[in-house]
Amino acid sequence: MTAPGDLQQALFQRLKSDASLSALLGGAGLVEQATDKVAFPYVTCGHTSAFDWDTGADNDADQLVTLHVWSKAHGDAETRNIMDRIEARLADATLVFGPHGQTRLSLEFAEARFDEDLAVHHGLLRFRAITQENA
Numbered sequence: 001m002t003a004p005g006d007l008q009q010a011l012f013q014r015l016k017s018d019a020s021l022s023a024l025l026g027g028a029g030l031v032e033q034a035t036d037k038v039a040f041p042y043v044t045c046g047h048t049s050a051f052d053w054d055t056g057a058d059n060d061a062d063q064l065v066t067l068h069v070w071s072k073a074h075g076d077a078e079t080r081n082i083m084d085r086i087e088a089r090l091a092d093a094t095l096v097f098g099p100h101g102q103t104r105l106s107l108e109f110a111e112a113r114f115d116e117d118l119a120v121h122h123g124l125l126r127f128r129a130i131t132q133e134n135a
Contacts, residue, residue: 006097007048007063007065007095007103007129008032008045008048008065009097010095010097010103011045011065011067011090011095011105011127012030012032012045014089014090014093014095015030015043015086015089015090016030018085018089020085021082021085021086021089024041024078024081024082024085025041025042025043025082026039026041029041029042029043030042030043031043031044032044032045034070040070040071040072040073040120041069041070041071041072041073041078041079041082042069042070043067043068043069043070043082043086044067044068044070045065045066045067045068046065046066046067046068046124047066048063048064048065048066049063049064050062050063061130061131061132061133062128062129062130062131063128063129063130063131064108064126064127064128064129065126065127065129066124066125066126066127067086067124067125067126067127068122068123068124069082069083069086069112069121069122069123069124069125070120070121070122070123071120071121071123072119072120072121073121075121076112076114076121078121079112079121079122079123080112080123082123083110083112083123083125086125087107087110087125090105090107090125090127091105091106091107091127092104092105092106093105095129102131102132103129103130103131103132104129104130104132105127105128105129106127106128106130107125107126107127108126108127108128109124109125109126110123110124110125110126111123111124112124
């Protein structure tokens with residue numbers, strides 16, 4: 001099955017290959033983990049869950065992955081534009097990586113909000129990733 005780290009790497013590769021998204025992020029705005037020195041706006045990968053929808057047991061073939069968009073721009077337009085570009089690039093996409101097969105993505109949830117504690121606009125995109133093994 002597909003390990004969460006493999007899925008994250010494949011997602012980031014697909015996003016990094018999108019020139020429009022790179023322009024919105026100012027170049028290197030896809031980071032695995034944010035530091036104090038990362039420039040806004042940027043995107044991070046949050047928690048990845050692997051489970052079986054029917055039994056609730058661990059199952060790497062069915063995963064939820066959350067992408068976080070962070071912006072300090074005035075208003076939420078920048079956050080929403082980045083989210084729209086990510087959705088266009090990933091929703092209903094099929095990723096092929098490793099010997100396991102194909103992983104199909106579908107958008108499960110999207111939200112943009114202002115985080116008053118951090119004084120940033122925060123976008124959340126949660127994708128469901130289902131891997132079908134090669135025969």
